[in-house]
Amino acid sequence: MDTLSRRKFLQLMGVSSAGAIATQLSIADIVHAGQTRPLPTGTPILVVVTLYGGNDGLNTVIPHTDPIYKASRPGIYVPDSQLIPLDSELALNGTMSGFKALWDAGDLAIVRGVGYPTPDLSHFTSMAIWQSASPDESQRTGWIGRWLDTQSHDPMQAIGLGSVLPPLLVGENEVGSVLPLGGLLIPTGTTSYELHKLGVKDPSDGPLQAAAATAINDLLGLSKNLTPILKMPAPQPDDLPTQAGGSFGSDSSLSQQLDIIAKLIAAQAPTKVWAVSLGGFDTHADEVKGQSALLGTVSSAISRFMSQMHGSNRQNDVIVMVHSEFGRRVAANGTQGTDHGTAGPVFVIGNGVDGGKFYGDQPSLSKLVDGNLAVTTDFRDIYATLIEDVLKVPAEQVIPGWKTKLPLLLA
Amino acid sequence: MSTTDRLELSRLIHRFGFGPKPGEYAALLASGITNARQSVLNPPAIDAGAASVTPPTLTDLGDYPPQKSAALADFQKARQGQILATQLWWLDRMAKSDHALQERMTWFWHGHWATAVGKVQYALPMYNQNHVLRNIALGNFKDQARAMIIDSAMLFWLDGNSNTAKSPNENLAREFMELFTLGVGSYTETDIQAIAKGLTGYRTVRSAGTVTFNEKQHYAQPISFLGTTGTFDALGVSDYITSLPANAQYIPHRMWYRFISSTAPLLDQSVYSAFANRDIHTLVLTLGSSSAMRNPTYSQVKSPVEWFVSVCRALAITPSALPINSNVVRYLATMGQEPINPPNVGGWPADEAWINISSAQTRLAFSQYLLQQAKFDSLTAVAPGDARINALADLLGVAQFSERTKSVLRTALSDPKQMVLIAINSPDYVVNA
Numbered sequence: 001m002d003t004l005s006r007r008k009f010l011q012l013m014g015v016s017s018a019g020a021i022a023t024q025l026s027i028a029d030i031v032h033a034g035q036t037r038p039l040p041t042g043t044p045i046l047v048v049v050t051l052y053g054g055n056d057g058l059n060t061v062i063p064h065t066d067p068i069y070k071a072s073r074p075g076i077y078v079p080d081s082q083l084i085p086l087d088s089e090l091a092l093n094g095t096m097s098g099f100k101a102l103w104d105a106g107d108l109a110i111v112r113g114v115g116y117p118t119p120d121l122s123h124f125t126s127m128a129i130w131q132s133a134s135p136d137e138s139q140r141t142g143w144i145g146r147w148l149d150t151q152s153h154d155p156m157q158a159i160g161l162g163s164v165l166p167p168l169l170v171g172e173n174e175v176g177s178v179l180p181l182g183g184l185l186i187p188t189g190t191t192s193y194e195l196h197k198l199g200v201k202d203p204s205d206g207p208l209q210a211a212a213a214t215a216i217n218d219l220l221g222l223s224k225n226l227t228p229i230l231k232m233p234a235p236q237p238d239d240l241p242t243q244a245g246g247s248f249g250s251d252s253s254l255s256q257q258l259d260i261i262a263k264l265i266a267a268q269a270p271t272k273v274w275a276v277s278l279g280g281f282d283t284h285a286d287e288v289k290g291q292s293a294l295l296g297t298v299s300s301a302i303s304r305f306m307s308q309m310h311g312s313n314r315q316n317d318v319i320v321m322v323h324s325e326f327g328r329r330v331a332a333n334g335t336q337g338t339d340h341g342t343a344g345p346v347f348v349i350g351n352g353v354d355g356g357k358f359y360g361d362q363p364s365l366s367k368l369v370d371g372n373l374a375v376t377t378d379f380r381d382i383y384a385t386l387i388e389d390v391l392k393v394p395a396e397q398v399i400p401g402w403k404t405k406l407p408l409l410l411a
Numbered sequence: 412m413s414t415t416d417r418l419e420l421s422r423l424i425h426r427f428g429f430g431p432k433p434g435e436y437a438a439l440l441a442s443g444i445t446n447a448r449q450s451v452l453n454p455p456a457i458d459a460g461a462a463s464v465t466p467p468t469l470t471d472l473g474d475y476p477p478q479k480s481a482a483l484a485d486f487q488k489a490r491q492g493q494i495l496a497t498q499l500w501w502l503d504r505m506a507k508s509d510h511a512l513q514e515r516m517t518w519f520w521h522g523h524w525a526t527a528v529g530k531v532q533y534a535l536p537m538y539n540q541n542h543v544l545r546n547i548a549l550g551n552f553k554d555q556a557r558a559m560i561i562d563s564a565m566l567f568w569l570d571g572n573s574n575t576a577k578s579p580n581e582n583l584a585r586e587f588m589e590l591f592t593l594g595v596g597s598y599t600e601t602d603i604q605a606i607a608k609g610l611t612g613y614r615t616v617r618s619a620g621t622v623t624f625n626e627k628q629h630y631a632q633p634i635s636f637l638g639t640t641g642t643f644d645a646l647g648v649s650d651y652i653t654s655l656p657a658n659a660q661y662i663p664h665r666m667w668y669r670f671i672s673s674t675a676p677l678l679d680q681s682v683y684s685a686f687a688n689r690d691i692h693t694l695v696l697t698l699g700s701s702s703a704m705r706n707p708t709y710s711q712v713k714s715p716v717e718w719f720v721s722v723c724r725a726l727a728i729t730p731s732a733l734p735i736n737s738n739v740v741r742y743l744a745t746m747g748q749e750p751i752n753p754p755n756v757g758g759w760p761a762d763e764a765w766i767n768i769s770s771a772q773t774r775l776a777f778s779q780y781l782l783q784q785a786k787f788d789s790l791t792a793v794a795p796g797d798a799r800i801n802a803l804a805d806l807l808g809v810a811q812f813s814e815r816t817k818s819v820l821r822t823a824l825s826d827p828k829q830m831v832l833i834a835i836n837s838p839d840y841v842v843n844a
Contacts, residue, residue, distance in 0.1 A: 213838045219771045334573060
């Protein structure tokens, strides 16, 4: 039953040792954190964007001049009229004009053929491998969580947006925080009768009760601190061509998540890692329309966000990484979609990125492994780069034994 | 009554039900823990409370009208209305059933065979699936698997609907083994590809929830998987897979995970043995009577639906009768658990995932909304002192309030509504000790 510990890691969406739960989120010291100890300009900030479901990399970064591409997926290949060529071999999906602008500005690096040895085609196992940065079944902590373990305790240090904690933020002793999309307003009338005292731990508490108490305490503490910030208008993008924010950018949950982050970064929150996500990439059927719309959302939401960073004078500090748990099968299935696959592209975005170029080899369409792309780049090379060059900690402290990196960032 | 008896009963009634109705906890305690166990784990043949809930009126709405057509707005209104009616109908059943085991098990199986209306789009096939799961909730797992592998909502959800002999789609084949019957690691990619062929040929009209078998689109050649070779249809595939030893391990493990502990492994061999014939009720009886139920370490967090329904039951709240009842589903969705719409095929997370500042905030707002309709008679009948706090613990089925929570409750002794608000947001209630 060893494999179950791996599944558990993801199914719990954020479980680790009791120690981690018991010590998470003591908020007293971060009230007014943005005002009293603002993150100094020049401090790198990492934003991890997770695309859940397995994004079809071949319809994202498209080998449009390889005849095998269209031959393998009749009905679901992206036609020439809907491509944005990057070079003589590869093109972006036509919905990704925002990413093209970032590419042209040298701010977007595309790492090709990313995966890990012996690919696993289960959503849950593969996502657990990505979030733990380990194909080893017994690893129960997330890679950002282990980075948190190297830092002094600060519940504002790494924050995920949404209603559940993503596993990548769970460390052995430290855990990231979760911020809801709707803000943190305490309902009026509920704070009488000393409700805040429910946030005090009781000697009889088990780890779960203690965590529940901490959540109440943090809610009441954080709401004072964050509510005024979340009520502010989002920072204005100052250099965004109007069309890039266009048809796909409206009201998507990724835009909402990034808007909140933009506000908090503008308010100098002492947060170095943010985690956001977008689902819907499990395109077994009717892929073309659905995936293109999602990619348009990713592209426009992130390019808008980068533009907001420019408006906040954080454009040199923020690095965004976009990944999914796997790519999809080269050949289309019978339902105008694709089944689970292996390697896929990873995007790394920011002023500090040595972009406008590819890293890693493009997997060959003629040398497939069981119908799947061969992995050419291990995702841990990207993580190690981000851990050392962005988060400023030796990669081996987070991914034991891992030594290789990619020259993704400008010196 | 020992404190351990109070703990075991609190677990029985919350985990194998949705919490007590007024007076139920005290009455079960008085009957003795052995009788209480029997009572909670064996549902009656007829449940008047559940039967009092009127099923939703669902119709075949047909295909989507064309984009921008005049009919589209009415269609969407009807479609969304049927989904909401189905969600509220089920929540009403959970809240009003006299004996909640049947609904609790239906809820467990819904999370197990996690199918989402977000993709299926129509209420009717979701309602039909719910009905099937309820009927076999305590029956034989092999029957349940047979029903689900050709269920209309499931076929659409996991793309079995368009799976053809010419070009098989692996989605249903994979998740059937990985999540529904065997667990990851019990099969290979080659098995998935073979089984996908066996599952070809089933077609559903999802607006109607009907399923047909199209012989021409079925892969009729022999397939080899998991140690067998032969020609298979979906039912044959299901029967073979659920006869494998890995299935006898996997389902007890999943039930242990949801009912006892999401972190500790299931080591008790008697629990595995109880599932040897795939009889679900035998497994439930064994699990619910196991010594693990009295082990103080196995606390569990109530998921948002479990928390909500247990509040409704204790305070005689009918979900659909709340003002602007769509708010019920909106609050649950904000907390991350909208019934009949799980986030993915793996179902909902457990325990710590439900504890964070976001859920704490929504729970408070949700409580205020709920308590508009609540009845507090059983509290007002008790003098406003510690006796009232004890009465509240029995009303909610809390084994024991911590000193922390008692001290806050004492600030509100004269205001039963505030007492309840405090109690249901306390760590002692959010977590089932």
